[in-house]
Amino acid sequence: MADELSKVFAALADPTRRDMVARLAASDATVSQLAEPYDVSIQAVSKHLKVLEDAGLVTRSREAQTRPVHLEAEVFDLMTKWIERYRRQAEERYQRLDALLAEMNEGPAAQRHTDEKPPRKGKAS
Template identity: 55%
Template structure:
C-alpha cells in the first residue's frame, strides 16, 4: 500500500517550468501582449475573449503566480501590470542554445529584420 497522496512528479514546479507553462496558452500570451501596451483592469483585459470572467481570473492567477503580472487595487478595480522581467530566466535559458541555431544559419539578422517589419504592421490591430 502506498501512502501516495503526494503529487508525484510536478510537485516541485521550478520557476522555469511555471513560467513556460504560463506562456503555453494563447489566451495568456494575448493578455500579456495587451498588458505590454498599457495597464488594464480585469474587465478590459477580458473583453476581447469569448470566455467567462472567472476563466480570465484564473488565467491572471497563473500569470501572477509566474511573476509575469502584478496587481494592485483601485476602488473596485484590480489593475494588472506586466512584469516583463519575469521572462528573463526563460529568455536566458533559451539563450543557451543560441549558438546551435546561429552556427547552422548565418541569417539571424535577416530573420530579425523580416520579423520586425511584420511586427510593425501588426502593431495596432485587434
C-alpha cells in the same frame, strides 16, 4: 530557476494567456478590460490571470476601486537568458558544420590544385 522557467513556459502555452500578456505589454488593464475581447466569463479570465500570477508574469495592485493587472517584464529576462544560452550553442554548432562543409567542398580536386607547383618562368633548356 528551472522550476520558475517551467511555470512561465506552462503559463505561456495557452494562446489566451499569451494574448493577455501581449495586451498587458502595451499597458496595465483591469480584469474586465482583459475579458472584453474573449467570449468567456470574468471568472475564466481571473483563472488565466491566476496562472500568469503564479508564474510571476503579472501582478495585481489596488488603485481606488480597481485592481489593475501589471506585466512583470523582468520575468522575460529569465526566459531570454535561457533561450540565448541555447541559441549560442546552436550557433556554434552551425559554424562548425559550415567549416566542415566548406572543407568537404574543397575536396581532393581542390587539394590537388594547391599541391601542384606553379610552372617556373625563365630560360628553357
